[in-house]
Amino acid sequence: MTKATKATKATKATKATKGKVIKATKGRNTKLATQKANNKKAKAKALAASKAKNTQAIKALNKSAKDINGALDKAGVADVRAFDLRLTACEMLAAAKKVADSSKINWKKWCADNITQSPETIRKLVMVGKAENPKLALEDMRLKNARQTKLARDAAKARASMTPVNEKAAVEAAFALKTDNAPRPQAETPAGQILSGLDRIDKKQGQALIKSRAGEFGLKAVTQSDIDAEVAKAVKKAAPKSKETKALFSAMDAADKMMFLRWAANEMDAKLLTGFEVSDEDLLEIPAAMKRDAA
Numbered sequence: 001m002t003k004a005t006k007a008t009k010a011t012k013a014t015k016a017t018k019g020k021v022i023k024a025t026k027g028r029n030t031k032l033a034t035q036k037a038n039n040k041k042a043k044a045k046a047l048a049a050s051k052a053k054n055t056q057a058i059k060a061l062n063k064s065a066k067d068i069n070g071a072l073d074k075a076g077v078a079d080v081r082a083f084d085l086r087l088t089a090c091e092m093l094a095a096a097k098k099v100a101d102s103s104k105i106n107w108k109k110w111c112a113d114n115i116t117q118s119p120e121t122i123r124k125l126v127m128v129g130k131a132e133n134p135k136l137a138l139e140d141m142r143l144k145n146a147r148q149t150k151l152a153r154d155a156a157k158a159r160a161s162m163t164p165v166n167e168k169a170a171v172e173a174a175f176a177l178k179t180d181n182a183p184r185p186q187a188e189t190p191a192g193q194i195l196s197g198l199d200r201i202d203k204k205q206g207q208a209l210i211k212s213r214a215g216e217f218g219l220k221a222v223t224q225s226d227i228d229a230e231v232a233k234a235v236k237k238a239a240p241k242s243k244e245t246k247a248l249f250s251a252m253d254a255a256d257k258m259m260f261l262r263w264a265a266n267e268m269d270a271k272l273l274t275g276f277e278v279s280d281e282d283l284l285e286i287p288a289a290m291k292r293d294a295a
Helices: 002-073 081-102 106-116 119-130 134-161 167-180 190-199 203-218 226-237 240-250 253-269
Strands: none
Touching: 002 081, 002 106, 081 106, 081 119, 081 134, 106 119, 119 134, 134 203, 190 203
């Protein structure tokens, strides 16, 4: 085979290889383009589904907003149904927040646009609706609000009964208080306010309140009486039966039996009459005076 023939064959082989590479590259590019188009369609479909879900959620929330505002407006009127209406509003608000959170809807913005209550009031009402016992939680909030209202009225009366002071002197005193370097008392923390509130209510009410709110933090409140009852049950369950006790008693030696009987009598506040006492001395040991001299 001549050199020209070899060169011609090599050129053909190179062209064939290049053709295969180009064909494979075009195939990969076509496949990638198809995948990209499919991904784009899937994203568009998911986005459309999400928008449809949000639209449905917003429609449901808007209907809830109308019902919630209506219940709260009616609850604002002092009548026998006010408590029940407010309780219904709390539960509807908690359900609405759940829908908003699951649909990625801005809860605070939605409330500001649709609910005719302050953000702090909405937060408290939602907490009531999410409580394990919403009725008890709402009653606790009502009592707390009543106490705070009474304290505010008492403070207003106390201020009104004070001797009026010169306006200029009051301004100067306020300015002096603001500019002096005396240390200011620290503001009470939320935890301190909670503890202070618990100190001011009945013990049973405090237990009920803590139990009703413990579930919100993934906890379960257990009282000391609950623990004592469970311990008593466990001890009773683990205690040997009368047959086992008799077998254990029979296996004791005489001294241990007497010690056990004295303990049992003492536990029952009874007196043990035996007619004899068990000595700690070995009764078989020969007294020293009767021992022979080893020498």
